[in-house]
Amino acid sequence: MGSTPITPTVLLTPQPSFPTTGAPSQPGSMRGMALNMMKEDDAKYHAHENQQMQQQLERQQLQQAQLQHLQQQQQKLASVANSMSPPGTPTRTAAPAGPLSPVAPTVRLVAARIYIQTEIDFKSVNLASNTTALDVLHMLQQRGCFGEPGDGRYHDRWTIFEYSKEFMIERPLRDFEVVLDVIKTWEADKDNKMICKSFPARDELAAKEIVRLVGPAGQASFVRPHGWVHLETKKSKWVKRYLHATDTAVYHSKDSKVTRVGLSLQIWYTLGYVYTLTEFLLSIFACISI
Amino acid sequence: MLCLLRNFDVYAVQVPRKKAPTKFGFALKSSDKVHLFETPEDDYIHYVCTDSGESLRDWLVGLRASKVTRGGIDTFMRSHFIETTL
Numbered sequence: 001m002g003s004t005p006i007t008p009t010v011l012l013t014p015q016p017s018f019p020t021t022g023a024p025s026q027p028g029s030m031r032g033m034a035l036n037m038m039k040e041d042d043a044k045y046h047a048h049e050n051q052q053m054q055q056q057l058e059r060q061q062l063q064q065a066q067l068q069h070l071q072q073q074q075q076k077l078a079s080v081a082n083s084m085s086p087p088g089t090p091t092r093t094a095a096p097a098g099p100l101s102p103v104a105p106t107v108r109l110v111a112a113r114i115y116i117q118t119e120i121d122f123k124s125v126n127l128a129s130n131t132t133a134l135d136v137l138h139m140l141q142q143r144g145c146f147g148e149p150g151d152g153r154y155h156d157r158w159t160i161f162e163y164s165k166e167f168m169i170e171r172p173l174r175d176f177e178v179v180l181d182v183i184k185t186w187e188a189d190k191d192n193k194m195i196c197k198s199f200p201a202r203d204e205l206a207a208k209e210i211v212r213l214v215g216p217a218g219q220a221s222f223v224r225p226h227g228w229v230h231l232e233t234k235k236s237k238w239v240k241r242y243l244h245a246t247d248t249a250v251y252h253s254k255d256s257k258v259t260r261v262g263l264s265l266q267i268w269y270t271l272g273y274v275y276t277l278t279e280f281l282l283s284i285f286a287c288i289s290i
Numbered sequence: 291m292l293c294l295l296r297n298f299d300v301y302a303v304q305v306p307r308k309k310a311p312t313k314f315g316f317a318l319k320s321s322d323k324v325h326l327f328e329t330p331e332d333d334y335i336h337y338v339c340t341d342s343g344e345s346l347r348d349w350l351v352g353l354r355a356s357k358v359t360r361g362g363i364d365t366f367m368r369s370h371f372i373e374t375t376l
Binding site for chain 2: 162164167168169182185187204210213222224227228229231232234236238243248249250251252
């Protein structure tokens with residue numbers, strides 16, 4: 001993997017128009033009407049795409065103009081330095097940019113492979129330290145990796161999966177996950193990949209959906225998963241365990257009774273009754289001691 | 291305790307494990323490096339099977355949501371101009 005310094009304005013533009021975030025399609029009464037609606041949607045989508053491309057071109061032109069300006073300044077500085085230096089001293093060909101440089105500070109980008117549908121075809125994308133999975137989907141969409149309207153590849157269920165060949169497991173990245181942070185967790189000698197493919201339950205990965213699930217009050221009102229499962233304690237040895245998640249960890253126990261006590265304590269704790277009870281007991285002890 | 295949610299991610303299992311009681315499996319794998327574990331064969335990855343596809347889905351969605359911190363979502367929504375009010 002290589003790294004290329006580039007100004008952040010090229011890739012870090014927010015693009016909230018990914019079709020997956022749109023409303024679900026309404027069932028049409030007539031086939032013709034539905035087709036017309038689809039065509040209109042496509043036209044709107046293309047108009048927006050063209051607009052985005054124009055904006056990007058404008059930004060690139062502006063960036064080139066800034067670079068030319070900087071080069072001119074550097075040449076002037078070099079000529080001034082040459083005229084001031086005594087004869088025989090080596091000339092400086094590239095002066096470092098000063099603090100008042102017109103070019104924005106550079107962001108280090110890391111090139112990463114995103115496989116499309118299979119483990120063979122891939123596209124390289126430049127990832128900044130804050131590029132999210134949704135940003136990568138936008139990049140790939142702009143490059144036409146998800147097909148054109150009319151063919152089978154053109155749908156709004158594309159999702160990036162983290163895939164581990166060693167364990168044969170995969171997980172879809174949520175829209176807000178930083179892709180580079182995930183890649184950093186990989187072992188260097190293991191076969192891990194980012195694969196982009198269709199995910200029917202893609203809506204669950206959107207930040208808005210997770211906020212809706214967790215609830216506006218935050219994690220306190222969210223009922224976490226719990227129940228009986230089979231757990232592999234040693235290789236090929238499975239036992240039945242009661243599994244439950246708290247806000248920080250996943251616990252397992254042989255009996256659900258212990259867990260229920262723990263859960264009920266947690267609920268009382270959340271509601272503030274534990275504090276009340278402690279204060280009550282302390283006040284009794286204080287009265288007795290007096 | 292099985293694992294911390296902070297450094298474990300929830301994965302779907304592509305190929306059922308050997309002698310798995312059901313085909314509805316998921317895994318909890320650490321995002322930390324494997325050499326940080328004294329016994330990685332016991333602690334690095336945990337395999338779990340549920341009794342039905344529905345409960346598997348509930349576990350996957352529920353654990354993913356449990357992992358999310360409110361601050362992380364707010365930052366993302368601010369950067370992508372999405373309304374946080376529901």
